[in-house]
Amino acid sequence: MNEYGPSEFTFETQVSRETLARLATYVNLLTEWNERLNLVAPSTIADVWRRHILDSAQIAPLIPPNAMSIVDLGSGAGFPGLVLAIMLAGRPGLTVHLVESTQKKCRFLEAVVAATGAPAQVHACRAEDMRLKADVVTARALAPLERLLSLAHPFFRPDTIALFLKGRSLNDELTLASKSWTLESTPIPSRSDPSGVVLRVTGLTPWRRSPKPS
Numbered sequence: 001m002n003e004y005g006p007s008e009f010t011f012e013t014q015v016s017r018e019t020l021a022r023l024a025t026y027v028n029l030l031t032e033w034n035e036r037l038n039l040v041a042p043s044t045i046a047d048v049w050r051r052h053i054l055d056s057a058q059i060a061p062l063i064p065p066n067a068m069s070i071v072d073l074g075s076g077a078g079f080p081g082l083v084l085a086i087m088l089a090g091r092p093g094l095t096v097h098l099v100e101s102t103q104k105k106c107r108f109l110e111a112v113v114a115a116t117g118a119p120a121q122v123h124a125c126r127a128e129d130m131r132l133k134a135d136v137v138t139a140r141a142l143a144p145l146e147r148l149l150s151l152a153h154p155f156f157r158p159d160t161i162a163l164f165l166k167g168r169s170l171n172d173e174l175t176l177a178s179k180s181w182t183l184e185s186t187p188i189p190s191r192s193d194p195s196g197v198v199l200r201v202t203g204l205t206p207w208r209r210s211p212k213p214s
Contacts, residue, residue, distance in 0.1 A: 004050040012191070013057055015087065022086045022116040023053055029115060030077060033108050039077035055192040056080030059138060059163050060087040062188070062198065067135035068093050071155050073127050074142035075100040078109055080165065081138055085118035096120040097134070099127050127151045133160070140165040145173035145199075149181050153204055162201035165190070170197055180207055 010020055027048055033039060044051045056079045063070070063084070068091075072081025075098040085096035098120050100106050106124040113120050123130060128151070137152045137160065145166065152162050166173070166187075174185060184203045190196035 004047060004054070006049060009049050009054055009057075012054065013060075015057075019086060019089070022089070022118065023083070025115050026078070026082065026086065026112050027053065029108070029112050033111070034077075037104055037108060039105065039108060040079075050192055052077070052079050053083060055165065055190070055196075056083035056140070057087055058191045059165070059198060060084055062163055062200065063088065063136055064161070068095070069132075069134045070094070070096045070136045070138060071130070071132060071134040072096060072098050073137065073139040073148070073151055075109060075122075076102075076105055076141075078112060079140050082109060082112055082118060082120055084138065085113075085120040086116055089117070089119055091119075094119050097123055097130075097132065099123045099125065099130060101126045128154075130155070133157050135160060137162040138164070144176070145170070146177040146180055149177055149183070149201070149204060152201075153206065156204050160202075160204075162199075162204065164199045164201065166197050166199050167193075168195045170199065181205065182207065 006020060006024060030039060031045055059080050070084060075081045081096050081098045088094055098109050103124060106122050109122045132155060134155045137155050139148055142148055148164060182205045183201050186200040187197040188200060190198060
């Protein structure tokens with residue numbers, strides 16, 4: 001695999017120098033903190049710009065221009081939510097809500113937010129405990145789709161969209177999820193992983209089961 005770093009990322013995404021500098025600060029902090037917290041698999045650090053930064057940043061062009069609130073479920077090391085906050089930092093009024101239940105990871109996220117000035121708010125809690133409606137819901141490597149939809153649904157309004165980074169098991173996951181949910185789904189080929197997709201979900205509604213006869 002060819003080496004992929006900040007120059008290649010800039011060429012592919014056309015980010016500004018300011019955005020690239022903030023992302024570089026993020027990568028430096030991730031590398032430093034990962035030595036003691038194991039935020040991401042150590043083997044992925046060498047390819048961090050492709051495996052984590054580009055993988056997350058590819059969602060940014062899919063965010064509607066009028067979206068002001070993004071909820072990132074199970075943020076972990078900040079992928080994709082914190083990358084999106086940095087990529088979209090020039091959008092007035094935008095807030096990315098990073099939902100993460102592990103305190104150590106929350107401290108890392110808060111450190112990156114402070115260092116980069118990203119328009120993000122860290123919520124140290126489980127997604128089930130949040131009470132918030134969002135324009136966009138995101139997640140990466142959090143749960144199978146059926147469970148992920150259950151976590152995302154409370155954040156939905158009628159016009160909310162979800163953007164999930166998923167892998168090669170997507171078709172099986174969609175089949176299972178369709179037994180509990182109605183949804184419109186559009187898989188978009190990943191720019192960072194030949195076997196991955198960005199799944200766009202709209203119109204999420206749980207199936208209405210008929211009550212059992214008395």
